[in-house]
Amino acid sequence: STLSFVLGTRPEIIKLSPVIRACQRREIPFSIVHTGQHYSEKLDSVFFEQLGLPAPEYNLTIGSSSHGEQTGRMVVEIESVLEKERPDVVLVQGDTNSVLAGTIAATKLDPILVGHVEAGLRSFDRDMPEEVNRRLADHAADYLFPPTETARDQLLEEGLPAEWMTITGNTIVDAVTENTSIAHERSDVLSEFGVRERFALLTAHRAENVDDRERFASLIDSVAAAVRKHDLSVVYPIHPRAEKRISTLDIDVPEEITLVEPQDFLDFLVLEDEAEIVFTDSGGVQEESCILRTPCVTLRDNTERPETIAVGANRIVGVERASVVNGVREMLAVEPDWKNPFGDGTAAEQILDALEYE
Ligand code: UD1
Ligand code: UDP
The missing domain is CATH 3.40.50.2000 (Glycogen Phosphorylase B;)
Known part of the structure; x- marks a missing residue:
């Protein structure tokens, strides 16, 4: 396939769902590699069903363990899947151990490129495992999709090239927009x-x-x-x-x-x-x-x-x-009349445009 999604946890399934569905609409060949970091029905399969996602082609069933063991086993298994699939691009989203593993495995396989969705977020708290994961993913990726100008500026600040970046908004806006009225019904x-x-x-x-x-x-x-x-x-x-x-x-x-x-x-x-x-x-x-x-x-x-x-x-x-x-x-006491800073709900389409998929 052309594109592989590596994902493993609840937020990645939800936030990649608009991109996966946009691939289906554009008839872009893709595969889903599920690390199995989340495996309980209520953190995992319930979202595939509800968001209308196809079953993953690969489920690596890595499950829970220490950071090093979990990430390391994922790298080994993802590498072997990617050697078989040979996608042009691997997309990862966010800051979990699945993201780190997908990024490491893909970046070391030439000529596979890595795209990081939700790039450039920083808490500046290096004690958080997520902060380490997102920094490493950003610095290994070839395509960076910061959701906002703030996130883009952070990537520039860290010396990453502007040509690799596209500000897309956050795909969560796409997911919320697509699902809120259905949810109320x-x-x-x-x-x-x-x-x-x-x-x-x-x-x-x-x-x-x-x-x-x-x-x-x-x-x-x-x-x-x-x-x-x-x-x-x-x-x-x-x-x-x-x-x-x-x-x-x-x-x-x-x-x-x-x-x-x-x-x-x-x-x-x-x-x-x-x-x-x-x-x-x-x-x-x-x-x-x-x-x-x-x-x-x-x-x-x-x-x-x-x-x-x-x-x-x-x-x-x-x-x-x-x-x-x-x-x-x-x-x-606040009047909730603020403007959503995360974009207009077209992040998924903008990501596929930036990857030049028609
Ligand atoms: C992970 C992410 C975190 C993210 C969260 C989303 C890392 C380092 N952390 O945290 O950034 O916000 O997912 O929800 O990647 N467990 C189950 N069933 C499951 C999965 C986990 O019972 O399907 C339990 C296990 O006891 C496991 C614990 O939850 O040891 C933690 O799971 P783990 O995947 O290590 O991290 P999360 O806390 O889920
Ligand atoms: N979420 C959900 N059910 C819940 C709690 C959260 O569907 O009971 C969704 C929520 O809408 C959001 C995502 O899970 O899209 C957030 O995931 P989580 O809090 O696990 O991870 P984080 O965003 O902190 O990485």
């Missing part, structure tokens, strides 16, 4: 698990937040304290990493917070759209709440999505109680 998530009229949505799964007992406990306590002041309940679709930590670290979840399974994309979009406020440490969820004009507070000390802060859609609040409570009060 089809989803009955609001009648499930006793969601109140006025509720908040929480997602938290980042290693630095949930792997440390004190920090995770503080995060949960702060969210509960903040919503108590506004008479909101909280729905927390819980990522398996966080779910495991709740039991192994013995985290107490107060009654304000209802834990539910990871949601499919349509149900999750409805929750994001209808919530009074979103609490998150997710990258994609900061973008989506901004696009859907739901105020967001980010339970981290930094963000690689500064555009959401600049337009007034998001605030960095960390996990300390006073700061979360203040941030929520401020964001609930």
